[in-house]
Amino acid sequence: MPYIKIKAFPKDEETKKIVADEIFEVMKKHWGCPPKAISLSIEAVDPADWEEKVVKAEIEPAKDKMFILNGEKKF
Numbered sequence: 703m704p705y706i707k708i709k710a711f712p713k714d715e716e717t718k719k720i721v722a723d724e725i726f727e728v729m730k731k732h733w734g735c736p737p738k739a740i741s742l743s744i745e746a747v748d749p750a751d752w753e754e755k756v757v758k759a760e761i762e763p764a765k766d767k768m769f770i771l772n773g774e775k776k777f
Contacts, residue, residue, distance in 0.1 A: 703735070703739055704735065706741070706742040706743070707731060707742075707743050708725075708743065708745065709744075709747050709755075709760070710746065710747065711746070712748070721744070722729075723743050725742060726742065757766075
């Protein structure tokens with residue numbers, strides 16, 4: 703625990719590594735996780751598929767669990 707899954711438009715490998723490393727550090731610091739407990743994946747989603755594969759399939763059904771939705775904090 704935790705498992706963090708990021709879906710985003712395609713990015714270069716260096717950007718993905720930087721983001722993954724920063725999230726890893728934040729989870730250790732603020733969530734109190736030991737490093738071996740953290741898993742993180744980044745999946746590229748083509749912009750043409752975003753609405754169907756991400757918004758309709760994952761975001762809309764989980765609106766009640768969103769902490770930030772479309773740039774707006776929900777807390």
